Amino acid sequence: MSIWEYANPKKFMQVSGRVLPWLTGLAALTLSLGLVWGFFFTPEDYKQGSTVKILFLHVPAAMMAINAWVMMLVASLIWVIRRHHVSALAARAAAPAGLVFTLIALVTGALWGQPMWNTWWEWDPRLTSFLILLLFYLGYIALWSAIEDPDTAADLTSVLCMVGSVFAVLSRYAVKFWNQGLHQDSTILKVGESDPLDAAYYVPLVVCIAGFVLFFVVMVLVRTRIWIRARRLGALLARERMG
Numbered sequence: 001m002s003i004w005e006y007a008n009p010k011k012f013m014q015v016s017g018r019v020l021p022w023l024t025g026l027a028a029l030t031l032s033l034g035l036v037w038g039f040f041f042t043p044e045d046y047k048q049g050s051t052v053k054i055l056f057l058h059v060p061a062a063m064m065a066i067n068a069w070v071m072m073l074v075a076s077l078i079w080v081i082r083r084h085h086v087s088a089l090a091a092r093a094a095a096p097a098g099l100v101f102t103l104i105a106l107v108t109g110a111l112w113g114q115p116m117w118n119t120w121w122e123w124d125p126r127l128t129s130f131l132i133l134l135l136f137y138l139g140y141i142a143l144w145s146a147i148e149d150p151d152t153a154a155d156l157t158s159v160l161c162m163v164g165s166v167f168a169v170l171s172r173y174a175v176k177f178w179n180q181g182l183h184q185d186s187t188i189l190k191v192g193e194s195d196p197l198d199a200a201y202y203v204p205l206v207v208c209i210a211g212f213v214l215f216f217v218v219m220v221l222v223r224t225r226i227w228i229r230a231r232r233l234g235a236l237l238a239r240e241r242m243g
Contacts, residue, residue: 007084009228016221027218031211037204054112056205060212061104065133068098068216069161069168072140076158085231086224088154091161092144093223097216099137106130129167136164150231 006012038056045052075091078084109127110120121127140160147153197205 004082004084007078007082007086009086009232012086013225013228016225020218020221023214023218023221027211027214030207030214034204034208034211038201038208042200042204048116051112051115052201054108055201056208058105058108058112059205060209061101061108062130063209064212064216065098065101065105065130066168067213068094068101069133069137069164071220072098072161073165073168076154076161079154080158085150085154086228088150088158089227089231090220090224091157092154093227094216094220095137095141095144096223097219099134099141101212101216102130102134102137106134133164133167136160136167140164150234 006015035056039053042053044050072091072094075087075094078087079091106127109130113122114120140157143157143160144153147156
């Protein structure tokens, strides 16, 4: 069985329809467990107090804001190379979720940063690249809506997605590229290093991340199914007008 079989709209609708109820339930369970565990059953930090618990929203949202754009890039490249409509529609479906994740990351980052840095905003390399990524999300969504022909819209948004990927990479690695700025480097993967994230926060944070990932997958599947149906409806209406 080839993975490209799922690029067939009929096959995609069949498979996604079967797995969606299970994924939705698992996403709701994981996300609820992670957030409740993180916000109500973890201790306050000796330096940051209860403010540290913002990480259970901020970190998963920031990760998914970047990874959503990466998924859009992969789907866009598949469209450009193989012209599979499901991949183009999946990229379109992922954009609003990525936009929301980026907004959550920026807002929670400001709430977290104000008591820590004594400022709501700083033109830090990572913060600035995240703000630009937000603008790319808005532009991507607007471009899809502005162009009537879906294939032309898919082509142009794919180009925009490739350009915006530069800022997705910068959002992830800005702290490593520039050894300046207020934003710290990632601490999630430093389990074996000298200053790892405490296990009291690490485990519920991983659960929250899993919940965000599952929620994103559910949103992409649901919205892709909606766009496939809309495309079919548009084709039927066009045939009626021609007939």
